[in-house]
Amino acid sequence: MARLNYHHLYYFWRVARSPSLTEAAETLHISQSALSAQIKQLEQSLDVALFIRQGRKLVLTDVGRRVLAYAQDIFNTGEELEKFIQKDSATQVQHITIGVQSNLSRNFIESFIAPLLKSENVDFSLSSRGMTDLLNGLVNHELDLALTNRAILSEGHDTTWRNQLVARQAVAIVGPYGKKPETPFPQGYEDKKWVVPGKNTDIRSSFESFCATHQYQPDIKAEVDDMAMLRLLARDSGYLSVLPPVVVKDEIQSKVLQDYESIPQAFENFYAITMPRKFTSQPVLDLIKIAIHQYSVDHSL
Numbered sequence: 001m002a003r004l005n006y007h008h009l010y011y012f013w014r015v016a017r018s019p020s021l022t023e024a025a026e027t028l029h030i031s032q033s034a035l036s037a038q039i040k041q042l043e044q045s046l047d048v049a050l051f052i053r054q055g056r057k058l059v060l061t062d063v064g065r066r067v068l069a070y071a072q073d074i075f076n077t078g079e080e081l082e083k084f085i086q087k088d089s090a091t092q093v094q095h096i097t098i099g100v101q102s103n104l105s106r107n108f109i110e111s112f113i114a115p116l117l118k119s120e121n122v123d124f125s126l127s128s129r130g131m132t133d134l135l136n137g138l139v140n141h142e143l144d145l146a147l148t149n150r151a152i153l154s155e156g157h158d159t160t161w162r163n164q165l166v167a168r169q170a171v172a173i174v175g176p177y178g179k180k181p182e183t184p185f186p187q188g189y190e191d192k193k194w195v196v197p198g199k200n201t202d203i204r205s206s207f208e209s210f211c212a213t214h215q216y217q218p219d220i221k222a223e224v225d226d227m228a229m230l231r232l233l234a235r236d237s238g239y240l241s242v243l244p245p246v247v248v249k250d251e252i253q254s255k256v257l258q259d260y261e262s263i264p265q266a267f268e269n270f271y272a273i274t275m276p277r278k279f280t281s282q283p284v285l286d287l288i289k290i291a292i293h294q295y296s297v298d299h300s301l
Contacts, residue, residue, distance in 0.1 A: 006074075008042035011035060012050060013071040021058055079141045096283050097125045099134045099146040103226045105247045108167065108270055112147065115290050122283045135161075138275050144284050146273040150202075164272045166291035169244035171203050171266035176238055177258040185261060186216035194218045195233040195241050198225040206266035207242045244268045 011028065015035065018024035025032045043050050050064035060068060096116075100109050109126075116124050129137065135152065137143035138161075151163040173185070181188025196218070197203045204223075211218055221239055224230040227247055234241035235251050242263065251257040272288050274280065 005042065005045060008038050008045070009067075009071055010075065011038045012042050013068065013075055015039060015051075015058065016060060016064070016068045016071070020056075076139075076141075094122050094281060094283055095124065096122065096144045096281055096287075097127065097137075097142060099127045099129050099137050099143040101134065101146070101148040102128045102130055103228070104147060104149055104270075105169075105227045105231075105244065105268075107246050107249055108169070108244075109147065111246075111294070112166070112270075112287070112291055115287060116283070119283070134273070138273065144274070144281060145287070148271050148273055149268055151269075151271050152273055160276055162274045162276060164274070164288055164292075165269055166272045166288060167270040167295035169246050169268045169270070170262050171206060171242060171268060172245050172262045173240055173242055173260040174234055174245065174248055174252075174257050175240040175260055177255045180258055180260045186211075186214045189216065189240075192219065193221045193239045195222040195224060195230060195237055195239050196220055197227075197230060197242065198223050201225070203242060203266065203268055206263055210263045210266065 011024075014028060015021060015024045018027065021032055021035065025035045028035065039050065046067070048063045048067075049061050050067060051058040052061055053059070098113065113124065113126065116122055127137070127143070131148065134143070134146040134148065138146055151165075152161040175192075196207060207218075221237070222233060224233060227243065230241060230243055231247050231251075233239070234243065234248055235256060240260070244267075245252060245259050248257050252259060272291070274284070
């Protein structure tokens with residue numbers, strides 16, 4: 001076998017990750033015919049077929065998928081090296097990029113990044129995204145770290161994720177200050193209305209199990225997936241809600257809201273998601289360690 005041409009391998013990698021040969025060629029600023037020729041030369045040098053054509057689409061062969069996995073490692077490491085050089089050489093101040101799940105508690109995020117605000121040697125970018133965009137940002141080296149409220153499983157992904165549990169918040173019933181029923185749940189809650197998290201959340205499942213255990217049917221006025229919106233409704237509607245008290249800590253401190261009671265064995269977990277890297281910046285490692293210590297969490301998934 002001839003010595004591997006990494007230029008050809010790079011073109012193969014870009015084509016394999018693009019929706020079409022046309023789009024890959026446009027992105028690489030070369031003609032389709034020239035790009036096809038480069039891929040053909042790689043196939044000839046490896047003596048394997050990397051693609052088969054199905055209609056107008058190029059589909060990876062079994063060997064092509066294996067070659068792509070190697071190419072992913074090679075060029076992801078190259079991109080990681082470039083990012084490391086860019087961050088380390090330009091200035092003594094290190095810059096880190098943090099992505100946050102769009103519906104995550106803003107109070108938790110503020111608490112997590114607080115050490116960065118006090119550091120003179122680190123500045124940072126904070127980006128709110130959906131889960132898919134967060135993972136793509138990590139893969140493409142746009143993000144150093146992502147904060148979510150659920151762990152990311154590697155099954156079904158080409159990427160291995162590192163899930164570090166950095167905080168765990170108890171979930172409670174929260175309502176208007178001074179109106180907490182004097183009797184244990186569910187007594188005194190018969191005429192209450194609720195604003196609660198969406199059905200596909202761990203908090204909602206825990207709440208429903210809690211209600212079922214007490215044979216209580218909640219009168220649900222609204223279901224809200226966004227934690228920031230749930231906070232506002234809990235504050236302004238006069239209804240009861242179910243959420244971690246950290247979400248409404250300011251309202252509890254100012255006696256607008258009150259923590260009525262915790263729901264047994266109900267928690268919202270917060271994870272720092274990273275990718276395995278040759279080098280992880282020290283500020284990212286320090287940030288995770290501080291959060292674990294602050295919230296007394298000492299294990300990872």
